[in-house]
Amino acid sequence: MKMSEIKIELTTNPKEKPAVDQLGFGQVFTDHMFIMDYTEGQGWHDPRIIPYQPLSLEPSSMVFHYGQSVFEGLKAYLTVNNETLLFRPDRNFNRLNNSNDRLVIPAIDEELALEGLKKLVTIDREWIPNAPGTSLYVRPFIIATEPHLGVHPAKNYLFMIIMSPSGSYYKGGINPVKIMVEQQFVRAVVGGTGEAKTGGNYASALKGQEIADREGYAQTLWLDGKENRYIEEVGSMNIFFKINGTVITPALNGSILPGITRDSMIQVLKSKNIPVEERLISIDEVVEAYQNGTLEEAFGTGTAAVISPVGELKWRDEKMIINNGEIGEVSQMLYDTLTGIQNGTIEDTFGWTIKL
Known part of the structure; x- marks a missing residue:
C-alpha cells in the first residue's frame, strides 16, 4: 500500500476550539480522525482521514465481548519557534505492533501509520495549544469489529487515530x-x-x-x-x-x-x-x-x-x-x-x- 493512497475528506463544519485556560484531558477532540479497515483475506485497506464522527458498530462486535483492543498515547507539540514536533512516534507504532502480537491482532504498516499521523496533525495543526505545558494528545487504537460471539481472533478490525488538545498537567507547578x-x-x-x-x-x-x-x-x-x-x-x-x-x-x-x-x-x-x-x-x-x-x-x-x-x-x-x-x-x-x-x-x- 502506498502512502499516497491515504484519502482526505475535510470537514465542512469546523468545531470551536476551547480556550487554552479551559483545557482538560481527553474531553474535546479535533475536527478530523484517521481510520483504516482490516478484512481477513484483504488485509489492512482504505486508509483515510475524515471528519471526527461517531462509529456505527454491531452490538455483537467482538471488542465488546472479548476485549481484543490495543491503544497508544503520544503527543504533538508547538515549539517556541512555532514549529510542530512529534516525540518518538516510531516507538509508539512499534509498541502498538507488539501489543497487536499479544492480542492476536494483525500488524499494521508502521510507516503508513506514521504518515497518516503526520498528515492528520498537519491538517489539525491549529488545534495544538501554544501555552506552556500544553500539547495535542494523540490516541491511536485498534478494535475488533467482527459481529460474532465465537471465541477466536476477529476477522475484522478498525485502526483509528483521534486527537485531543491537552492542558498543562501541572497548573500550579510540579506537586509530589x-x-x-x-x-x-x-x-x-x-x-x-x-x-x-x-x-x-x-x-x-x-x-x-x-x-x-x-x-x-x-x-x-x-x-x-x-x-x-x-x-x-x-x-x-x-x-x-x-x-x-x-x-x-x-x-x-x-x-x-x-x-x-x-x-x-x-x-x-x-x-x-x-x-x-x-x-x-x-x-x-x-x-x-x-x-x-x-x-x-x-x-x-x-x-x-x-x-x-x-x-x-x-x-x-x-x-x-x-x-x-x-x-x-x-x-x-x-x-x-x-x-x-x-x-x-x-x-x-x-x-x-x-x-x-
Whole structure:
C-alpha cells in the first residue's frame, strides 16, 4: 500500500476550539480522525482521514465481548519557534505492533501509520495549544469489529487515530503525590498482558485506584502477581527510585509496560553519568532505604505527566515521606530536559523528535 493512497475528506463544519485556560484531558477532540479497515483475506485497506464522527458498530462486535483492543498515547507539540514536533512516534507504532502480537491482532504498516499521523496533525495543526505545558494528545487504537460471539481472533478490525488538545498537567507547578502500595489486588502477571497496552490492563487496575482514592491517595503502587513483593508500576506509569545516588527502575519482565518515557529517562540519566539500574526491586528494599535515610527520590514517568514525583508512600501502616514531600533534583532535571526537547528549547541530541 502506498502512502499516497491515504484519502482526505475535510470537514465542512469546523468545531470551536476551547480556550487554552479551559483545557482538560481527553474531553474535546479535533475536527478530523484517521481510520483504516482490516478484512481477513484483504488485509489492512482504505486508509483515510475524515471528519471526527461517531462509529456505527454491531452490538455483537467482538471488542465488546472479548476485549481484543490495543491503544497508544503520544503527543504533538508547538515549539517556541512555532514549529510542530512529534516525540518518538516510531516507538509508539512499534509498541502498538507488539501489543497487536499479544492480542492476536494483525500488524499494521508502521510507516503508513506514521504518515497518516503526520498528515492528520498537519491538517489539525491549529488545534495544538501554544501555552506552556500544553500539547495535542494523540490516541491511536485498534478494535475488533467482527459481529460474532465465537471465541477466536476477529476477522475484522478498525485502526483509528483521534486527537485531543491537552492542558498543562501541572497548573500550579510540579506537586509530589501520595501513593499507596496495593496489597490485595494485582495489575498483571508475567505471561499475561501486562507488557501490552490493552484496555483490560487498565480495567483491572480500577479497583486498586478506587481504594487509593478512598484513602486519600493519588495512585496505586502495584506489586508483582506471584510473590506480592517486587515493585512493578505506579498507576499507569513506570516507577523509579533514587537510592544512595543510584536511580533504580523495575526491569521489564513481561508484566511491565515498556514505557517510551521510561526509556527516554534512562537514556537521559546515562547521558548525565547518573548511575541507573534496571532490576528487581522489592518493597522491602525501598522500606529499608527509607529507614536508613538513603531513599532520596521516587517518581513515576509517562506520556501525560512526563514526571510525577512521589512525596509520600504508604506501605501497610507506615507512611514514608520522601525528600520532605518535595520534587528532587534528579526528578526536576529529567522533567526539564524532556520537556525542553519536546518544546524545542533544548537541542535534541538523541534524535527523538520529528519536525512536521
